[in-house]
Amino acid sequence: MVRLVSSGTEAVMTAIRLARGVTGRPKILKFEGCYHGHADALLVKGGSGVASLGLGDSAGITAGSIADTLVAPYNRVPDLDDSVACVIVEPVAANMGLVAPVEGFLDGLRAECDRVGALLVFDEVITGFRIAPNGSNSITEVRPDLYTFGKILGGGLPIGAIGGRQEILCELAPLGPVYQAGTLSGNPLATAAGLAVLDELEALGESGYEELSTRVAKLAAGLAGALGEQGIPIQVPTFHTLFSVFFSEVPVAEFQGAKAAAESGIYPQFFHSMLESGVAFAPGAYEASFMSFAHTNDDDNVTLEAASRAAEQIAASGLIRRA
Numbered sequence: 001m002v003r004l005v006s007s008g009t010e011a012v013m014t015a016i017r018l019a020r021g022v023t024g025r026p027k028i029l030k031f032e033g034c035y036h037g038h039a040d041a042l043l044v045k046g047g048s049g050v051a052s053l054g055l056g057d058s059a060g061i062t063a064g065s066i067a068d069t070l071v072a073p074y075n076r077v078p079d080l081d082d083s084v085a086c087v088i089v090e091p092v093a094a095n096m097g098l099v100a101p102v103e104g105f106l107d108g109l110r111a112e113c114d115r116v117g118a119l120l121v122f123d124e125v126i127t128g129f130r131i132a133p134n135g136s137n138s139i140t141e142v143r144p145d146l147y148t149f150g151k152i153l154g155g156g157l158p159i160g161a162i163g164g165r166q167e168i169l170c171e172l173a174p175l176g177p178v179y180q181a182g183t184l185s186g187n188p189l190a191t192a193a194g195l196a197v198l199d200e201l202e203a204l205g206e207s208g209y210e211e212l213s214t215r216v217a218k219l220a221a222g223l224a225g226a227l228g229e230q231g232i233p234i235q236v237p238t239f240h241t242l243f244s245v246f247f248s249e250v251p252v253a254e255f256q257g258a259k260a261a262a263e264s265g266i267y268p269q270f271f272h273s274m275l276e277s278g279v280a281f282a283p284g285a286y287e288a289s290f291m292s293f294a295h296t297n298d299d300d301n302v303t304l305e306a307a308s309r310a311a312e313q314i315a316a317s318g319l320i321r322r323a
């Protein structure tokens with residue numbers, strides 16, 4: 001069953017309230033470097049812009065509103081107890097750069113949630129319809145109790161969704177006691193745009209996504225080659241249609257590794273050099289990059305040529321010695 005709302009943030013807020021309402025428990029657990037929107041309780045140790053600005057959370061958030069938020073390192077299964085209503089996780093983390101789940105992480109979360117009776121929430125606002133037509137269902141057999149979606153689902157218009165088993169979703173108002181409402185929830189404009197995009201994605205099918213993933217692997221290898229050739233410490237992890245650029249000697253598996261890479265200070269120079277060549281990467285070291293069906297092979301080539309120029313500039317700047 002699915003409930004439509006108007007943003008990823010709203011979807012997560014409702015999923016959390018639902019988990020608390022269903023279990024009658026107060027605590028939630030999130031992972032360091034994961035971003036789940038801008039609700040107060042979820043900004044603690046968030047990725048994306050919160051990490052870029054070096055904020056642990058944000059001004060304007062009271063101690064009370066985050067008192068029930070627990071935080072654990074990504075890719076390690078935490079010990080839970082029966083105060084925990086739910087664990088929320090990006091099944092593939094894409095707000096601290098790209099950090100894929102290590103083997104056993106998602107299964108371990110499922111088992112630990114089941115052990116203490118907590119719900120597992122997969123936040124698929126980024127991964128949904130992006131890594132594969134079925135999002136995380138295509139990459140793991142682990143099934144969460146609740147999913148949250150946004151972004152692609154609205155085809156560029158504001159939308160979010162909470163999905164899950166019927167007996168859980170039926171606890172939402174007006175059927176159940178967990179309140180949720182929104183003037184623009186399920187509005188015809190956003191849903192029509194979303195349906196049109198989902199139809200197009202369905203037509204492209206698994207093979208369309210596989211083609212994109214193959215191109216991402218090639219682009220990532222090219223980027224790593226261009227930067228590595230100049231002696232720049234570089235990791236370009238990929239996951240299906242996602243990739244990111246870490247200026248690091250070693251692979252990154254959790255937030256502290258992503259932070260060390262960001263603190264090398266190389267990313268801003270890379271970003272500006274690429275921009276001068278007409279290639280706009282995300283303006284923050286903690287963002288992942290996505291290839292879309294609108295990108296062409298020519299775009300890939302232009303990106304690689306730009307990366308070679310950026311690499312030469314970074315090497316000439318002396319930044320690598322400082323890093």
Ligand SMILES: Cc1ncc(COP(=O)(O)O)c(C=O)c1O
Nearest residue numbers: 007008009035036037125126150
């Ligand atoms: C994983 C994840 N969850 C939730 C959100 C919040 O979505 P929105 O910006 O639509 O509120 C984001 C936004 O980037 C996200 O990446």
